[in-house]
Amino acid sequence: MKETRKPRRPDVTTVEIVGGAEPLQLGLHDYDEGWASVFLEHRGRILEALAAADVEIEHIGSTAVRGLAAKPIVDIVVTVSDITAEEDYLDGLLAVGYELRVREPGHRLVRTPARDVHVHLYERDDPAVDDYLLLRDHLRSDADDCALYESTKRDLLRRRWDDMNDYADAKTDVILSIKARARAANRQ
Template sequence: MAREPLDEARLAAMLVHGPRPARVEIVDYHPEWPRRFARRAAELRELLGERARLVEHIGSTSVPGLAAKPVVDIVVGIDDPDDEPAYLPEPGHRALRAGEPDEPVNLHCYAPDDVETRRYLVLRDHLRNHPDDRDRYAAVKRELARREWADMNYYAEAKGPVIREILGRAGWIEP
């Protein structure tokens, strides 16, 4: 499914505090990232119990050898992510920042079989098994990190073409 390009009006409507200028820090892979995920995943499973049907490490920190922003991304599969009072103290948020300042984590809440969840996992698994695509993705991220962004979401959107290219090689067909 094609997404509309991000513009200032769409971004302002999505963000609680509006756009924030950002510089992206890309660092070499760190073996602590899977351990950080494991700690947070255990906390999430304890907190959410059976509601957490899926807890997976996603994003660049989940791919050994891939340079990344030093923020661990976790996708949590919840049967009804719209029932926010069941798992969130603040309704309306599905992409959450958690963890201590020196161990930041982004939580992405979707239904376990949501297309976004599947896309995250296909990309992660492909990058883990295809060093050429992993290295290409790292090079694009490092190049993009040289710029200052009006908001981090613009950086994420700028990675879209290479992500779609890699997903295509992974056999992903956009629903």
């Protein structure tokens, strides 16, 4: 039986977006081989900043899928043992130059001042992390769904978005259908 761990303190109950809504001003860029190097550079930076913490780090999102056009923002997911214990991870990340952008139940987001790297923090075993990895791995192996995802993003980016989060939300239905196919493929 899996041991249930209690967080040190209650998690936040609201969504705090530091700095408020930001218009999306980026377009899609063709896949850039340099995105993998950016990930590795930041992975090292995160590991150094969190040397005392037990973390896992993965490259996620479109920049993690070779050949997929993407906004030039490298997304990284970091798992921590207790999301409520911000003193174990947040101070270290802020000290090496990341800025807090989002604090919400179960999730924190820090990013570079240039906004070109987003670091998503979740508690270990959070299903959201499995979902990120499922989508990434499926897009890496399924050319049809990769093309569908790219065309969806291109269509959405033809519109004006007052907030980057609204653009992300608009992709939800396509992402859910791709993840459903990925789960079905994994069961075979």
